[in-house]
Amino acid sequence: MPVRGKFEDELKELQDKLVKLVAIADNALDLAMKALETHDVDLALKVMEDDTVANMLYEEIDDFAILLIAKQQPVAIDLRRIIVSIKIASDLERISDFAKNIAKSTIRIGQEEHLKEIIRLKKMYRITSSMLKDALKAYQEEDLGLAKKVADLDNEVDSLYGEVIKDLFALNNEKSENYDQIVQMLFINRYLERAADHITNIAEHVFYMVKGKHYDLNE
Known part of the structure; x- marks a missing residue:
């Protein structure tokens, strides 16, 4: 097989690994939110246990990409594609x-x-999951318009994040004896908001891959 053909196959393999990691991350968020909604501690435990799969695949992608750079010494957009995958x-x-x-x-909230x-937390999750799927498509198709749409959706998540904080602070004034649950809900609110931020990062990486310049899409 010609050298270029082998390199293209390895780039495709790298992309396939990323697609798999997207599916793992999206599924983990889905199961975590289902566990929260249904008070399913066993399901929550499964999410925690399965996190090792994501960690292992992340390390595999990192090693594969670095080896690819060392072997092929790519330049220009090929190099950016590998760096962006990392x-x-x-x-x-x-x-x-x-x-x-x-x-x-x-698990801490329990039964x-x-x-x-x-409701707002579930809506944050739905937007975040949609962002993740679109970010993957933008990466695969090098679609800057879709990448920008992903970043714009982060504003909706940020707005909901602020609304949830206000709700929970007001609730704490009324039911301070339930402080522990309120704190956990604040944490969950923050985790969803940060997940959306990292998806926005992915959209920014797509811009870098295509344009060769860094763009802050949260401005």
């Missing part, structure tokens, strides 16, 4: 960590009835 893998690993942290908070319906 950056995206790091963001995805952090998103998986946030899912694990949501699971931990769910205690939620003081308030988690």
